[in-house]
Amino acid sequence: MAMLAGLCEAIDARPYMEGHGSRVSKLAEAIALRLGWGPGRIRRLRIGALLHDVGKLAIADTIWGKAERLTDGEFAAIRSHPEAGVRILARQPDFRFVIPHVLFHHEHWDGSGYPWGRRGDAIPLEARVLAVADAFDAMTSPRPYRPALPASEALAEIDRCAGTQFDPVVAGVFVELGRAEAPRLLAAGG
Numbered sequence: 001m002a003m004l005a006g007l008c009e010a011i012d013a014r015p016y017m018e019g020h021g022s023r024v025s026k027l028a029e030a031i032a033l034r035l036g037w038g039p040g041r042i043r044r045l046r047i048g049a050l051l052h053d054v055g056k057l058a059i060a061d062t063i064w065g066k067a068e069r070l071t072d073g074e075f076a077a078i079r080s081h082p083e084a085g086v087r088i089l090a091r092q093p094d095f096r097f098v099i100p101h102v103l104f105h106h107e108h109w110d111g112s113g114y115p116w117g118r119r120g121d122a123i124p125l126e127a128r129v130l131a132v133a134d135a136f137d138a139m140t141s142p143r144p145y146r147p148a149l150p151a152s153e154a155l156a157e158i159d160r161c162a163g164t165q166f167d168p169v170v171a172g173v174f175v176e177l178g179r180a181e182a183p184r185l186l187a188a189g190g
Contacts (some may be wrong), residue, residue, distance in 0.1 A: 020053065139154035159175045
């Protein structure tokens with residue numbers, strides 16, 4: 001667990017990343033509980049959530065803090081972080097089980113995501129859960145180029161993107177959860 005703590009500390013030290021993995025982990029757990037997952041699967045999901053952005057350690061800080069439009073090269077660097085995460089985790093035998101979570105958390109239900117353009121059920125369910133939790137936290141957290149969205153707007157965006165960006169079942173569970181348990185959900189998210 002010392003390795004996990006060290007990786008999480010390194011991720012949290014990056015600009016605009018402090019607490020992101022922990023929030024995504026809590027949000028993903030809430031979704032998984034609604035999906036009826038058992039404790040072992042939830043524990044693995046939470047570790048995947050904590051490490052889903054580990055590949056961002058390989059990207060220059062100047063890119064993450066940039067307020068103006070990214071160049072094509074900078075955008076490509078950002079899109080490379082899932083594969084960079086795989087390279088980091090492949091050297092850590094205790095965390096290889098989260099490689100699919102990390103690699104595919106930016107894939108979209110309709111195949112328009114990255115890095116491989118997987119679609120639908122070809123995307124591991126854990127990655128589909130992380131995609132929703134990650135998007136909600138990203139939208140409800142401020143960035144150099146935009147303020148945080150209110151949770152109600154972020155939930156509406158997830159609902160709007162169900163079936164395109166997000167697995168419609170996972171997105172539906174999350175939106176329902178957000179409406180039913182807004183205070184707890186908001187405490188976990190941005």
